Amino acid sequence: MKYYITNAIKYANDEPHLGHGYEEIISDTIARFYKQRGCDVLLLTGLDEHSTNVFKKAKEKNLDTIKYCDQMEDVFKKVWKSLDINYDIFIRTTSDAHKKAVQEIYKRIKANGDIYEGTYKGNYCDSCEAYKEQSEIADGKCGIHKVSVRFIEETNLFFRLSNYKEQILILIQSGKFKIRPDYRKNEIVSFLKGGLKDLSITRLKAPWGIDVPDHKDQKFYIWFDALINYLTGIGFPDNLEQFSKYWPCDLHVIGQDISRFHCIIWPAMLLSAGIELPSSVLIHGFVLAHGEKLSKTTGNILKPDYICPKFGIDAVRYFLLRESPIGGDIDFSEGKLSERYKRDLANDLGNLVQRTVSMAQRYFQGRVENSTWDRFLADHVDSIKSILPTYFSNFQLSDAVSKIWEVIRLANTYVEQRAPWQQAKEGKLKELNETLFSLLETIKWVSYLTYPFIPNTSVKILSFLGINTLIPIENELKTNEYSIKTSELLFPKLDK
Numbered sequence: 001m002k003y004y005i006t007n008a009i010k011y012a013n014d015e016p017h018l019g020h021g022y023e024e025i026i027s028d029t030i031a032r033f034y035k036q037r038g039c040d041v042l043l044l045t046g047l048d049e050h051s052t053n054v055f056k057k058a059k060e061k062n063l064d065t066i067k068y069c070d071q072m073e074d075v076f077k078k079v080w081k082s083l084d085i086n087y088d089i090f091i092r093t094t095s096d097a098h099k100k101a102v103q104e105i106y107k108r109i110k111a112n113g114d115i116y117e118g119t120y121k122g123n124y125c126d127s128c129e130a131y132k133e134q135s136e137i138a139d140g141k142c143g144i145h146k147v148s149v150r151f152i153e154e155t156n157l158f159f160r161l162s163n164y165k166e167q168i169l170i171l172i173q174s175g176k177f178k179i180r181p182d183y184r185k186n187e188i189v190s191f192l193k194g195g196l197k198d199l200s201i202t203r204l205k206a207p208w209g210i211d212v213p214d215h216k217d218q219k220f221y222i223w224f225d226a227l228i229n230y231l232t233g234i235g236f237p238d239n240l241e242q243f244s245k246y247w248p249c250d251l252h253v254i255g256q257d258i259s260r261f262h263c264i265i266w267p268a269m270l271l272s273a274g275i276e277l278p279s280s281v282l283i284h285g286f287v288l289a290h291g292e293k294l295s296k297t298t299g300n301i302l303k304p305d306y307i308c309p310k311f312g313i314d315a316v317r318y319f320l321l322r323e324s325p326i327g328g329d330i331d332f333s334e335g336k337l338s339e340r341y342k343r344d345l346a347n348d349l350g351n352l353v354q355r356t357v358s359m360a361q362r363y364f365q366g367r368v369e370n371s372t373w374d375r376f377l378a379d380h381v382d383s384i385k386s387i388l389p390t391y392f393s394n395f396q397l398s399d400a401v402s403k404i405w406e407v408i409r410l411a412n413t414y415v416e417q418r419a420p421w422q423q424a425k426e427g428k429l430k431e432l433n434e435t436l437f438s439l440l441e442t443i444k445w446v447s448y449l450t451y452p453f454i455p456n457t458s459v460k461i462l463s464f465l466g467i468n469t470l471i472p473i474e475n476e477l478k479t480n481e482y483s484i485k486t487s488e489l490l491f492p493k494l495d496k
């Protein structure tokens with residue numbers, strides 16, 4: 001089985017913050033889940049470089065635009081590394097391959113009769129890189145960015161978006177093109193029912209962008225350009241063998257502010273170009289601090305290089321994935337993060353691992369023989385193993401991780417009930433071995449199951465248990481004998 005999953009490529013004019021990171025973490029978790037099960041997974045991320053804001057920013061810095069984007073590529077890659085994002089493809093829209101893909105899609109859409117010349121008149125938000133309807137503007141400012149919109153009147157090329165309203169509605173309502181969560185799907189459906197206007201897909205005499213082949217004075221509109229990256233990333237149009245292996249895309253993960261581009265304009269472009277639609281679009285909410293997106297007032301909290309060293313990457317990943325079902329906004333604060341850190345990570349998981357490992361060392365010099373795995377714990381692990389694929393196909397990552405934590409808590413209760421220290425005191429070595437074996441077997445499975453969410457911690461725990469491979473999860477058998485290696489504290493006390 002193949003699984004092709006994409007993030008929205010990010011504008012290259014600013015450093016990424018945790019809101020961008022959240023999207024990458026969602027995709028990375030889903031990708032790791034399928035990779036762990038032996039799927040041929042491709043995870044795409046990258047940079048959207050033809051934005052007017054990128055051009056302006058490079059100018060401010062007195063840099064050639066491409067040079068500036070080269071620097072930003074390093075910045076983004078460093079941040080993704082700091083969040084343990086294991087992407088397979090990093091695309092840049094200024095690459096020759098991408099320019100070629102954009103021009104090819106344009107040719108196909110044009111050949112299909114969906115391009116015409118017209119005059120655009122209206123208001124434009126430079127931060128959104130989009131035209132704004134009157135209902136989206138308040139006091140002359142974009143409702144999302146609170147910056148002034150510009151009035152534009154120019155001759156452009158238009159795409160007959162309005163032709164595709166019915167087809168897209170049918171594809172959404174039949175479930176062939178899935179939009180999650182459902183309330184986002186309903187928003188798109190009602191927007192579609194209100195009717196679609198044709199879309200201007202070029203800019204007259206723009207200084208920066210991809211050339212329109214038959215109109216030398218025009219460049220492609222950034223969204224027409226950017227959406228096509230999902231095709232370029234897997235080889236369109238030159239490597240059609242690879243392209244047809246991974247397309248249609250299984251999942252686009254995007255933010256709520258760009259849902260119309262992905263759920264209306266993008267499928268219309270594909271329909272016109274004669275290319276299959278992606279299977280699903282998953283729309284996530286924003287990460288907020290003090291009720292706001294990253295801004296001067298929210299300060300450092302949403303900066304990965306501030307928060308990750310303080311709490312560890314896995315704590316940040318865990319918090320974002322656990323705190324809210326995908327779709328809702330996440331209210332991020334150090335207080336809430338440290339609560340989760342202390343309770344779920346240090347107390348539940350860290351404590352379970354630490355005491356099991358140290359008892360195995362104390363009572364058996366680290367060697368715990370094969371025994372009966374406590375039925376109650378084993379059944380719980382089994383039920384999680386069987387429900388997890390459903391949770392992942394419904395993108396219920398928060399439910400999945402809560403479910404795994406149930407078994408962690410049960411294992412801690414099991415320790416209290418079996419009181420292995422008492423068994424040791426009474427010299428009941430067979431029972432003691434059984435207790436520790438049951439705990440180790442449970443911990444091993446907890447590590448496998450938590451791997452997509454908190455990969456660092458998972459690999460560390462497995463290494464304490466003497467296991468160095470993350471083989472496809474279905475093949476893992478009962479361990480014959482545990483040989484515990486040295487361990488370290490997983491979740492140290494937080495500094496004040």
Ligand SMILES: [Zn+2]
Pocket residue numbers: 125126127128129142143144145146
């Ligand atoms: Zn805006």
